[in-house]
Amino acid sequence: MLPTLRHAALAAARRHTVLAAALASLCAPAFAGTVTVITSFPKELTQAYKTAFEKKHPDIKLEILNKNTVAGxxxxxxxxxGQRPExxxxxxxxxFEVLGRDKLLAAAPEVDNPAIPAKIGNYPINDPKGFYKGQALAGYGIMYNTRYLKANKLTAPKEWKDLLGHEWFGHIGTTSPSRSGTMHLTVETILQGEGWDAGWNTLLRMSANAASVTERSFGVPDGxxxxxxxxxxxxxxxxxAGRYSGFPVDFVYPTVTSxxxxxxxxxDGSKNPSEGKKFVAFTLSDEGQQLLLDPKISRLPVLPYAKLAGKVPQGYPDPEAIAKRSKVQFDPNLSEARYYVVQSMFDQTITFRLKELQGAARAIFEAEKKLAGKxxxxxxxxxxxxxxxxxxxxxxxDLAKDPRFLELFAKSKKDAAVNKExxxxxxxxxxxxxxxxERAVTLAQQAAALAR
Structure with a gap:
């Protein structure tokens, strides 16, 4: 082929490629950027927000990266x-206090919804420093299966202490705070409401009655x-969500709740921060708050019920009323300070030693029965x-309040000396x-042998 003809052919090919690319860009959606959301929330919730947000912002794709809170x-x-999720x-x-302490969050005052109140009870809804926002309200309590209780002749629990008796042995499901942020909040609520020593007594006794420690927080409600x-x-x-979806279950807020x-x-340091801010603003908007009332989601909005007139189901929990009667004024700074200590203690004494803890509880319960009235x-x-x-x-x-002890667990395990300690x-x-x-089993058996 002559040079001029070859050049003409190449030029025509280039024009065809440019035209094809232009047509493709006109036909395909133009994404401003992807928003990656790290969350521990279930698919029913995240999918509802993904669908609604992408409909409102067709140029932005929402990607959900589901991880438990600790892994997140x-x-x-x-x-x-520059590569972090948004x-x-x-x-x-x-x-969020841990993330804030490590300077991993970015302040975003422009996303705020002015209709959201400053506090729930005495607790600030938004971070006073401006790094994170309250998007929903949450309380901690006991979920139970009404058919199961009837079949096993168990009384519906109202307080944490109601789950500690011998009649509940093997009937409880639980998870670990190292596997679930919501379980960590439940554990901290009990510790703050009852005090460190009494709170751990409750946690150990309740866990001793557990059939298993599930891998994720979803495992307990599913079970x-x-x-x-x-x-x-x-x-x-x-x-x-279980109750409003028709399962034979109910839920109760103990007085030690928050x-x-x-x-x-x-x-901070995400790939598409401006698009990330749009998603956060959407979740705080009136439209985003109404999504929380979907029966499959069943969360408490931070937007006042007066702003959601006609949307709130009859008999839906009133967070203000629950906050007023709660015995716990939750302290996130205290919880953050001992975050990893609590997780480690729970795992080393409960999660990894559940079989032995169950054995101790069984031996104690059997001895108590034999010695009843004697x-x-x-x-x-x-x-x-x-x-x-x-x-x-x-x-x-005392040790749990020691700043040097707490500081050790807040340090990075990547440091060889810290990891070793x-x-x-x-x-x-x-x-x-x-x-x-094992010693408790021996002592309980010795006590049972004294029954006459």
Whole structure:
């Protein structure tokens, strides 16, 4: 082919390519950017927001990255600046305090909805420093299956103490605060409402009655819905969603509960921060708040009910009323300070030693039954010691307040010296818990042998 003809052919090919690209760009949607949302929330909620937001903003694609809250924090920490996801969305305010402490959140005052009040009870709905926003309200309590309770002759619980008796042995489902931000809030609510030592006594006794520690927070409500468990500690929207979706379940707020915001925030160093802000603003808008009332979602809006006139289902919980009667004024700073200590203690003494803890509880319950109505000071003393070994936290309240101890667990485990020290402590707790539970079994059996 002659040079001039070859050049003409190449030029024509280039014109065809440019024209094809132009036509393709006209026919295809032009995305301004993708908003990646890191969240622990269930698909029923995230899909509803994805559909509504993309309809309102067809030029923006919403990508949901589902991780439990603890894993989500780690993901944000480990992702390079400029490559991070845009939005963090979860129930636990202490998790946002951790992110804020590590300078991983960006202030976004322009997304605020002025109709949202400043507080729920005495608790600020938005972060006073402006780094995260309250997007919904959440309370913590007990979900139970009404058919299961009737079949097993169990009384519907109203307070945490109602789940501690021998009749509940093997009937409870629970999860770990290291696996679930909402469980972490439940644990902290109990610790703050009852005090450190008494709160751990409640947590250990309730966990001793558990059939299992589920892998994710969803495992508890799913198990209660399908009758695998009789009851379990959950965040309110799991219980309410189950009830409004027709499962034979109910939910109760104990007096030791808290109403705190479930939060949303723009992550600092994200790829598309302006698009991320649009999504956060949407979730706080009147339209975004109304989505929370969908029966499959069943969350409490931060927008006052007066602003949602005609949309709130009859008999829907009133967060203001619950907050007024609650015995807990939740302190997110306290929770943030001991965040990893609480998770580690729960796992080393409960999650990883559930079998031994169950064995201790079973032996204590059997001894109590044999000794019922029988006076034996020696047996009573043995049982008291057994309960102390099984249900007393390995870290006392004084050490739990020690700033140096708390600071250790707040440090990065990537530091070899820090990792060695923390791992050593965790190993000693695990070993001590096993020994305590086994000793409790021995003492309970000795007490039972004294029954005449």
């Amino acid at each position: 924090i780690a993901y944000v920490r480990e992702t390079a600046i 939005v963090f969305w979860a129930s636990a305010p202490d998790a 209660v819905n399908n009758g695998q468990f009789g009851a379990g500690p959950v965040i309110d929207f799991f219980g309410l 109403i705190v915001p479930a939060n949303i925030a723009v992550i 006076a034996s000071p020696q047996a009573a003393e043995l049982l008291k010691e057994a309960r102390g070994l099984a249900f007393t936290p390995l870290v006392g309240s 923390i791992t050593g402590l965790e190993g000693s707790w695990n070993t001590k818990a096993k020994a305590n539970y």
